[in-house]
Structures are given as structure tokens and as C-alpha cells.
Amino acid sequence: QALAEAGLDPHRIDYINAHATGTPVGDAMEAAVLRTVLDRAARRVPVSSTKSMTGHLLTAAGALEVLACLVAIRRQALPPTINLVDPDPECDLCHVRGEARSQPVHAAISNSFGFGGSNxxxxLLAV
Structure with missing residues (x-):
């Protein structure tokens, strides 16, 4: 729905900051949805979770993750998921692991999921 409202095809997304709290069920579910929505682009769109660096900031998490996406667009560099050694096979996406990755970023997605189904x-687009 967000891609449709933005008028973007999935192949135009350059980066996703996943909600990714490190829970097996939640992360696998988010990865499955990303694979469904992105279709063939799911294997090439870089995904990371900045929660690996900040922890889960609860009500502030979404705001900080949007900021991380904006910084990625401005600096043309993707923040990594730190300490991700062996990704769950259920989360088979294009992970940015360990260190930031330089890459053109014109369009990014920030996912935030709240308790009780508030998603x-x-x-976010470069201007």
C-alpha cells in the first residue's frame, strides 16, 4: 500500500530499514512479507535493522529509524545490522551486515510495527 501511494514499483527501492527486533517469528514474518511485496527485487534490495546498534527504543524507535533512512539517502551509505553472523534461513534477504555500505540511495522504506497491530x-525519497 505504501509503495502504491508513493507511486513506486518495488524495483525502485534502494534500501529497507526493517523493524527486525530479533524475534524468530516476527523477523521471519517481516521477511516473508518483504519477499511477497518486493517479489524478484527482494534478493537485491539491501535490508538492515538499526535496532542492532540502538536497541529497541519503543515509542522512539520509528522516528530514529526514519532518521537513519534519511541519513542513508543523504550520505549514500547504508547502515548495517551489527552482530549478525548467521541470519535465520527464514530471513533470506540481502542483509547489510557488519559495516556501512556505500551505495546510491534514492528511495528507502522504514518499517515500524507496534503492539496491538499498529504498523x-x-x-522516503531523495529530492
């Missing part, structure tokens, strides 16, 4: 997917 947000923001599409």
Missing part, C-alpha cells in the same frame, strides 16, 4: 511503512 507503519514509510517510503
Amino acid at each position: 507503519t511503512c514509510l517510503v
